Amino acid sequence: MAASVQEQAGASETGIDACDVVVVGAGFGGLYALHKLRENGLSVRGLEAAPDVGGTWYWNRYPGARCDVPSLFYSYSWSPELRREWRWTNRYAGQDEILRYAQFAADRLDLRRLIQFDTRVVSATFDERSERWIVETDHGGRLTARFVIMATGGLSVPNTPDIPGVADFKGEIFHTARWPQEPVNFEGKRVGVIGTGSSGIQAIPMIAQAAKQLIVFQRTPNFSVPARNRPLTDEDHRSFDEGLEAYLASLEQSDFGRVPPTAFAAEVPPRDVQWKHYEKLWQEGGSGGFLKAFPNILVHPGVNDVAADFVRQKIRETVKDPKTAAALSPEGYPFGVKRLCVDTDYFDTYNRANVELVNLREEPIEWIAAAGVDTAKRSFDLDALVFATGFDAVTGALLAVDIRGRDGATLKDAWSEGPQTYLGLTVAGFPNLFTITGPGSPSVIGNVITNCEYHVDWITECVTHMRRHGLATIEPDEEAQVAWGRHVAEVADRTLFPKANSWYLGVNIPGKPRVFMPYIGEGYRTTCKEIVADNYRGFTFGVSADRERAAAE
Ligand code: N01
Numbered sequence: 001m002a003a004s005v006q007e008q009a010g011a012s013e014t015g016i017d018a019c020d021v022v023v024v025g026a027g028f029g030g031l032y033a034l035h036k037l038r039e040n041g042l043s044v045r046g047l048e049a050a051p052d053v054g055g056t057w058y059w060n061r062y063p064g065a066r067c068d069v070p071s072l073f074y075s076y077s078w079s080p081e082l083r084r085e086w087r088w089t090n091r092y093a094g095q096d097e098i099l100r101y102a103q104f105a106a107d108r109l110d111l112r113r114l115i116q117f118d119t120r121v122v123s124a125t126f127d128e129r130s131e132r133w134i135v136e137t138d139h140g141g142r143l144t145a146r147f148v149i150m151a152t153g154g155l156s157v158p159n160t161p162d163i164p165g166v167a168d169f170k171g172e173i174f175h176t177a178r179w180p181q182e183p184v185n186f187e188g189k190r191v192g193v194i195g196t197g198s199s200g201i202q203a204i205p206m207i208a209q210a211a212k213q214l215i216v217f218q219r220t221p222n223f224s225v226p227a228r229n230r231p232l233t234d235e236d237h238r239s240f241d242e243g244l245e246a247y248l249a250s251l252e253q254s255d256f257g258r259v260p261p262t263a264f265a266a267e268v269p270p271r272d273v274q275w276k277h278y279e280k281l282w283q284e285g286g287s288g289g290f291l292k293a294f295p296n297i298l299v300h301p302g303v304n305d306v307a308a309d310f311v312r313q314k315i316r317e318t319v320k321d322p323k324t325a326a327a328l329s330p331e332g333y334p335f336g337v338k339r340l341c342v343d344t345d346y347f348d349t350y351n352r353a354n355v356e357l358v359n360l361r362e363e364p365i366e367w368i369a370a371a372g373v374d375t376a377k378r379s380f381d382l383d384a385l386v387f388a389t390g391f392d393a394v395t396g397a398l399l400a401v402d403i404r405g406r407d408g409a410t411l412k413d414a415w416s417e418g419p420q421t422y423l424g425l426t427v428a429g430f431p432n433l434f435t436i437t438g439p440g441s442p443s444v445i446g447n448v449i450t451n452c453e454y455h456v457d458w459i460t461e462c463v464t465h466m467r468r469h470g471l472a473t474i475e476p477d478e479e480a481q482v483a484w485g486r487h488v489a490e491v492a493d494r495t496l497f498p499k500a501n502s503w504y505l506g507v508n509i510p511g512k513p514r515v516f517m518p519y520i521g522e523g524y525r526t527t528c529k530e531i532v533a534d535n536y537r538g539f540t541f542g543v544s545a546d547r548e549r550a551a552a553e
Pocket of ligand 1: 066155163194196197218
């Protein structure tokens with residue numbers, strides 16, 4: 001039986017709780033970190049702002065919330081036991097099922113006793129004398145740890161735009177990423193939704209079914225493909241099990257390899273061949289097939305244009321009113337370089353009599369009044385307003401904590417011109433601080449659970465190496481970090497990704513530097529492994545001050 005939070009954390013000389021590792025966040029990354037590090041003999045402590053585990057799946061419980069990665073893959077890959085004991089019901093699991101899975105994993109692994117819930121970390125300061133982090137919480141709690149792991153998630157700080165007058169609105173206000181625990185009843189109500197990203201696109205069809213009237217305020221139309229969600233069959237489970245070994249091996253080699261070395265490396269198939277393939281993928285459902293339909297789809301403008309035309313054609317075929325169809329059709333940015341949305345009946349929803357699309361490009365929102373939303377042309381009376389306006393992604397949750405490294409330098413200052421990391425795992429000047437799915441790693445691209453797992457495995461190996469060799473600190477060299485940042489940017493620049501104003505670039509947050517944050521190069525894991533094999537190339541380890549003193553005496 002594992003030790004409890006109190007047993008795990010001893011009292012330090014200062015009387016402050018002390019442990020080896022503080023893990024901030026109890027989503028999938030944080031839970032696995034707690035488990036794996038404890039298994040490796042470290043005393044660990046988890047701090048979580050929410051009252052329960054689950055991270056983003058705890059908060060995003062809006063109607064229609066569902067994962068866009070198939071559930072058989074959106075699971076811990078490292079545990080045969082968990083796999084055996086949990087059976088997904090649907091091809092794409094809904095938020096409630098994913099949250100139950102996180103709760104099941106936490107219970108099965110006996111992790112809750114390690115986590116202090118309802119506790120937000122407000123600061124983490126590296127004390128150079130003791131070479132330990134001092135972590136402070138919003139309850140006034142303090143604890144010290146040799147290592148801090150920020151498992152705070154890439155999509156956890158909601159973005160609520162500062163629209164004038166919002167405080168005057170007399171109706172109910174919701175944000176998709178802070179949805180209430182209790183069911184929300186829209187029956188008989190006039191509801192407005194602002195935002196048509198993945199969250200809005202999932203919520204809109206569900207709200208339309210419940211509400212008397214739904215007004216969708218759209219600034220930028222998005223590409224979306226059908227999920228074609230369905231219950232999983234025995235055959236689905238069998239075929240997943242049969243392919244499991246190959247799937248696990250594929251994760252080891254390279255988890256993300258969408259970027260061929262040059263834009264025109266792969267041949268351009270004839271348009272009708274591409275079209276036929278997209279038609280097949282459209283019928284199958286899901287985004288994964290589209291994003292990998294052709295090796296250069298996210299690189300070659302000509303190939304990408306065909307996919308964009310295909311989706312626009314589908315919108316025209318589905319939406320009966322041509323003006324609405326035109327307004328829903330994305331133009332002016334490539335296909336798939338903003339997160340490709342996956343929906344159920346999204347475009348068809350605009351054929352309902354109780355749904356109206358307001359194109360904010362033609363009539364921007366000017367004011368939110370007590371009664372509803374005023375655009376440049378009209379006033380819409382509303383009983384409820386839903387913000388589906390996304391997140392301060394990737395860096396938001398890291399910068400929400402006052403993190404101070406060597407010489408009291410703040411992470412905020414270090415990242416004032418955009419995040420700088422080595423491998424998306426570590427930051428120069430911030431020893432023994434690890435970021436799970438941090439900027440400069442695959443992060444929010446692809447399957448975030450397996451991205452988290454890889455980082456936890458890497459950190460565990462690193463910490464074990466340090467303990468074995470009596471090393472007190474690890475931090476990346478400035479030059480290695482700069483070179484990695486350059487590489488991350490170069491890879492992105494070889495693609496069409498920077499051509500869209502997406503949250504990947506931080507442009508949705510006023511004042512945030514325009515930097516492409518995820519790493520989308522090939523063979524990320526191979527690179528990380530090579531760096532370790534090359535004696536942690538680009539890192540500097542520090543011997544503990546005690547050992548140095550002992551050696552000098
Ligand atoms: O957020 P978004 P999201 N006035 O940033 C609009 C993951 N996720 O929560 O594009 C009017 O994509 C904004 O308009 P514009 C997934 O990775 C996954 O939907 O800035 N509109 C946009 O339409 C996803 O990509 C799943 O012009 C304003 C919308 O709000 C990520 O989370 C489900 C505005 C925000 O879209 C984020 O998705 C849900 C303003 N002032 C989420 N400000 C699945 O797994 C913003 N907008 C399926």
